[in-house]
Amino acid sequence: MVMVTQDSRFAAELRRWRASRRWSQLELAVRAGTTQRHLSYIEQGRSRPGRGIVLRLAESLELSLRERNALLLTAGYAPVFAESRLDAPELAPVREAIDRILDGHLPYPAAVVRPYGELVAANAAIEVLTEGAAAHLLRPPVNVLRLALHPDGMARRVENLAEWGRHIVESLRSQAVRSPDDRLEAFIAELRGYVPPMPSGPDHIGFAVPLRLRCAEGELRLITTLTSFATAVDVTLSELRLEAFLPADEASAAILRNR
Numbered sequence: 001m002v003m004v005t006q007d008s009r010f011a012a013e014l015r016r017w018r019a020s021r022r023w024s025q026l027e028l029a030v031r032a033g034t035t036q037r038h039l040s041y042i043e044q045g046r047s048r049p050g051r052g053i054v055l056r057l058a059e060s061l062e063l064s065l066r067e068r069n070a071l072l073l074t075a076g077y078a079p080v081f082a083e084s085r086l087d088a089p090e091l092a093p094v095r096e097a098i099d100r101i102l103d104g105h106l107p108y109p110a111a112v113v114r115p116y117g118e119l120v121a122a123n124a125a126i127e128v129l130t131e132g133a134a135a136h137l138l139r140p141p142v143n144v145l146r147l148a149l150h151p152d153g154m155a156r157r158v159e160n161l162a163e164w165g166r167h168i169v170e171s172l173r174s175q176a177v178r179s180p181d182d183r184l185e186a187f188i189a190e191l192r193g194y195v196p197p198m199p200s201g202p203d204h205i206g207f208a209v210p211l212r213l214r215c216a217e218g219e220l221r222l223i224t225t226l227t228s229f230a231t232a233v234d235v236t237l238s239e240l241r242l243e244a245f246l247p248a249d250e251a252s253a254a255i256l257r258n259r
Helices: 006-021 025-032 036-043 051-060 065-074 089-104 124-130 144-149 161-178 182-192 250-258
Strands: 110-113 119-122 211-215 218-228 241-247
Touching: 006 025, 006 036, 006 065, 025 036, 025 051, 051 065, 089 110, 089 119, 110 124, 124 144, 124 211, 144 161, 144 182, 161 182, 218 250, 241 250
Parallel strands: none
Antiparallel strands: 110 119, 110 241, 211 218, 218 241
C-alpha cells in the first residue's frame, strides 16, 4: 500500500503549478528567493516547507488568493486570506464604493462581475446591452459573457460577433492556461459554440476592435476597460472585475448621453 503524505501532495501540486508556468526549478527558485537545491528537495517531498516559503512560492507563481489558500492547505497550513460574503457587514464600505463607481460612469454602461462572468452589480446604462434578451438569460445569477454571445442575448445585435466572440473566448482561454479548471473549460466550450467562424485574410487585424452593437438609435461602437481590486486581501474582492464600456466615437457618446 502506497502512503500519500502531506509533503508529497504539496510537492505534486507545486510541480504542477511550475509546469503550467513552463518555468525551470532555477527560475522559480530565483523568483521565490530560495535555492534550486532547496526547491528540488521540496518538489521531491524530501523537505517540509515552512508557511513562509509556501506563501513566497505561491506569490512567485502569481496564484490568485483562492489558489494561494488552496496551496497552503495542501502543505498542511490554514488559509491566510479571508473569503467574506459580499453582503457581509464588514464589506459595506466596499459595496458603497462600488455603487459610486458604477453611478459615476453614467451615462456609459458598467458592471462588476465575478469569475466566469457572473454579474454582481451594474449601473442603469447596462440596459443598452440587455435590451431584447430572452428572459432566461436575465434571471439571476446573470452571466454577462453568456448574455454577450448567446443567440437569444446580445448576439443578434452584435455586428462583429465573430471578432467580439473570439476576443471573449481567447481571454478566457488565457485564464484557463494560468489557472486550469474543468468548469472553465466547459464554459469556454459552450461559448465557442455560439461564435461564428472568423475569416482571416490580408485585412485581418485580430481582436483589437470595438464592440459594434445595434440599438434603436443606431450603431454603438464601444471599447471596454477591465479593472481589478489589485490590493485586495480578501478572496471575494480579489476576484471581482469592473468592466466599463466607453464610446469609441462621438456618435456613440451622443446616443448614450441621450438615452
